[in-house]
Amino acid sequence: MKEGFRQSMAWLHTWSGLLTCWVLFLVFVSGTASYFRDEITLWMQPELHAAAGTPVSAARAAETAIGFLEKEAVGAPRWFIYLPNPRNVETTVRWINPAKKNANGRPAIEHAELDPATGERLAAPRQTRGGDFLYRLHYELHYMSRTTGRWIIAFCSMFMLVAIISGIVTHKRIFKDFFTFRPKKGQRSWMDAHNAVAVLALPYHLMITYTGLVTLMFIVMPFGMQSAYQGNQKAFFAEAFPQPAISKPARLSAPITPMAPLVAQAEKHWDGGHVGRIYIDNPGDAKASVNLIRLPRKQVSYVRQSMQFDGSTGALMGTIGDASSAAVEARGVMFGLHVANFANPLLRTLFFISGLMGCVMVATGALLWAVKERQAHAKKIAQTGRAGFGLRLVEGLNIAAIAGLLIAFGSYFWANRLLPVGIEGRAALEIRSFFVAWSVAAVLALMRPRRGMWQCQLTASGLLFALLPILNALTTHTHLGVTLLRSEGPWAVAGFDLFSLGLGLALLYAARKLAHRRLAVRTSPGKKQSTHEPTTLHQTT
Amino acid sequence: MNGLGFSTGLALAFAGWTALSLGMDRHYADIHQREKELGPRMRRRYRLAGTLALVASFMVNASLEGWGAGTVLYLGTLTAGALPLVLMLTYAPGRAVLLAKGTVGMAMALGLAWWLTG
Numbered sequence: 001m002k003e004g005f006r007q008s009m010a011w012l013h014t015w016s017g018l019l020t021c022w023v024l025f026l027v028f029v030s031g032t033a034s035y036f037r038d039e040i041t042l043w044m045q046p047e048l049h050a051a052a053g054t055p056v057s058a059a060r061a062a063e064t065a066i067g068f069l070e071k072e073a074v075g076a077p078r079w080f081i082y083l084p085n086p087r088n089v090e091t092t093v094r095w096i097n098p099a100k101k102n103a104n105g106r107p108a109i110e111h112a113e114l115d116p117a118t119g120e121r122l123a124a125p126r127q128t129r130g131g132d133f134l135y136r137l138h139y140e141l142h143y144m145s146r147t148t149g150r151w152i153i154a155f156c157s158m159f160m161l162v163a164i165i166s167g168i169v170t171h172k173r174i175f176k177d178f179f180t181f182r183p184k185k186g187q188r189s190w191m192d193a194h195n196a197v198a199v200l201a202l203p204y205h206l207m208i209t210y211t212g213l214v215t216l217m218f219i220v221m222p223f224g225m226q227s228a229y230q231g232n233q234k235a236f237f238a239e240a241f242p243q244p245a246i247s248k249p250a251r252l253s254a255p256i257t258p259m260a261p262l263v264a265q266a267e268k269h270w271d272g273g274h275v276g277r278i279y280i281d282n283p284g285d286a287k288a289s290v291n292l293i294r295l296p297r298k299q300v301s302y303v304r305q306s307m308q309f310d311g312s313t314g315a316l317m318g319t320i321g322d323a324s325s326a327a328v329e330a331r332g333v334m335f336g337l338h339v340a341n342f343a344n345p346l347l348r349t350l351f352f353i354s355g356l357m358g359c360v361m362v363a364t365g366a367l368l369w370a371v372k373e374r375q376a377h378a379k380k381i382a383q384t385g386r387a388g389f390g391l392r393l394v395e396g397l398n399i400a401a402i403a404g405l406l407i408a409f410g411s412y413f414w415a416n417r418l419l420p421v422g423i424e425g426r427a428a429l430e431i432r433s434f435f436v437a438w439s440v441a442a443v444l445a446l447m448r449p450r451r452g453m454w455q456c457q458l459t460a461s462g463l464l465f466a467l468l469p470i471l472n473a474l475t476t477h478t479h480l481g482v483t484l485l486r487s488e489g490p491w492a493v494a495g496f497d498l499f500s501l502g503l504g505l506a507l508l509y510a511a512r513k514l515a516h517r518r519l520a521v522r523t524s525p526g527k528k529q530s531t532h533e534p535t536t537l538h539q540t541t
Numbered sequence: 542m543n544g545l546g547f548s549t550g551l552a553l554a555f556a557g558w559t560a561l562s563l564g565m566d567r568h569y570a571d572i573h574q575r576e577k578e579l580g581p582r583m584r585r586r587y588r589l590a591g592t593l594a595l596v597a598s599f600m601v602n603a604s605l606e607g608w609g610a611g612t613v614l615y616l617g618t619l620t621a622g623a624l625p626l627v628l629m630l631t632y633a634p635g636r637a638v639l640l641a642k643g644t645v646g647m648a649m650a651l652g653l654a655w656w657l658t659g
Contacts, residue, residue, distance in 0.1 A: 176565070176567075178562075178565075179558070179562045179565075179568060179623070179626060179627050179630050180567070180627075180630075181627050181628070181630070181631045182631070183631060196627055200619075200620050200623045200624060200627070201620045203616045203619075203620075204616065204617070204620065299607075299609060299610060300609045300610050300613060301609075333609075337613065342610060343613075346544070346547050347606075347610075347613070347614050347617060350614070350617030350618065350620070350621055351617065353617070353620065353621055353624070354617060354620050357620070357624075
């Protein structure tokens with residue numbers, strides 16, 4: 001019975017993993033990149049690199065932002081101020097412009113990036129979605145409605161959770177093989193690699209998959225909420241995530257209260273916590289209100305805290321999120337663990353490493369199926385000279401989803417540097433180059449799912465990443481020579497360049513190894529080669 | 542958080558994992574590069590030393606970031622400490638012990654520096 005149970009779990013592990021592995025690889029890669037979302041965005045906006053230097057206090061940045069908005073955003077019903085923080089050097093302001101309508105007929109939202117010290121507009125950075133695109137991609141996909149994307153991701157995450165748990169049950173020698181990796185042994189090596197990255201970062205894999213589902217819980221499991229609130233979702237969200245009430249304007253103009261005392265009061269109330277954002281309703285009106293929102297705390301739990309002030313007198317009107325219920329706190333912990341906003345740079349790096357191990361786990365899992373399948377049908381393949389349709393499809397999809405996706409990422413960053421700065425719809429064009437490059441790679445992979453294709457696409461992605469620091473040197477003034485050798489530029493930019501170089505070299509190394517093996521297979525004496533080449537990365541000598 | 546404390550925790554995690562791997566037949570043989578038997582007494586000692594180092598690493602992490610975030614940090618440290626060991630056991634098994642001894646010394650020095658500065 002025990003053997004039967006384990007075998008059925010092995011079956012479950014294989015199929016739940018295989019069916020969703022290509023989507024999951026995308027989720028893992030873009031999700032892992034999202035840990036450095038702000039840093040990626042900074043790299044993609046070289047115009048802002050110079051401003052990344054002297055830190056400015058929140059109070060000062062708030063005052064200068066108000067100064068800017070009072071000049072440029074008169075008559076706006078709402079102002080949004082995003083104060084600088086350790087990961088974001090500039091102040092960003094947004095405001096609703098009722099005089100201008102966007103495509104949906106709603107009032108347009110204008111924005112500007114400011115120097116926090118002076119409140120002057122920074123040289124307009126190039127249009128890009130930066131790391132935000134990768135962040136959205138990892139749970140909403142692209143070119144489809146957000147709800148559809150979230151449903152697909154939720155579905156695949158559920159499979160992922162099943163695959164992890166059945167994988168633990170299936171793994172017979174979880175402790176005996178804890179540190180084991182045996183290279184150059186074909187299927188065995190892939191298995192070892194898959195096990196090692198899965199087991200060593202197991203707490204992370206379980207956590208990230210489960211908490212990922214929790215972030216999507218209102219889509220996947222709305223039933224409790226629906227029955228308790230009798231379908232009134234708005235009432236639920238208002239209670240679970242309270243928002244300050246918006247007051248009607250009095251149509252009497254009044255100067256806005258100074259920000260510095262409010263910021264000081266909030267920082268005292270939050271025991272030294274920092275203000276992250278300031279929203280102002282009806283600015284310049286006697287009924288203005290100011291909402292200060294706390295920067296994510298250092299604790300794991302992510303519960304939004306905010307304070308409301310009267311916009312003309314500066315009197316405290318209320319606070320939100322000071323005391324939260326167990327349920328809110330539980331969700332806060334789950335959500336906080338997933339997005340890791342509480343993490344300092346070191347811990348963030350550990351999350352990133354674990355995320356990379358997750359990527360390797362999914363990729364090796366996908367490859368393992370093809371390796372095993374090819375071995376199981378080795379005789380038949382040798383006779384007919386052709387693998388079955390299913391195997392060829394999986395091998396094609398593997399190349400497309402793994403090597404092809406890396407090409408897509410590389411192209412996105414290249415497009416960021418090469419597209420002219422002023423052109424219309426630039427941000428969308430960057431995203432389009434991501435998908436165009438991916439589609440080309442995918443079509444080629446499905447047409448010729450051969451070992452040579454792996455080699456080609458790995459080389460291409462390797463070159464894209466390895467040459468990225470050089471492209472950066474040619475197109476900006478913050479290349480590695482400045483950021484690293486003279487240590488003047490922002491560290492985030494140097495880190496991006498170095499990681500990209502390392503990743504590119506690793507990919508080129510993998511491609512080179514593949515070429516050697518291919519040669520070895522071809523010239524190995526005494527072994528008659530059939531017309532086909534072995535497609536998988538599996539060692540045949 | 543403190544870079545010294547973090548490094549102390551990481552060095553302890555690596556040393557702890559190495560001791561635990563020494564308590565396993567396969568890795569013991571790999572590391573000593575000959576068919577050497579591992580006696581039951583040595584096995585127990587390695588296991589105890591490894592467990593103690595991992596517990597010490599947890600204490601360091603918890604004192605850095607508190608019980609909640611400290612646990613998260615600890616799990617990440619464990620992963621980051623085990624990854625290089627797996628690579629070393631594969632490609633340079635002979636040097637794993639030497640490095641582990643070095644990291645124990647480093648953990649002590651870093652821990653002391655952290656205690657003095659903190």
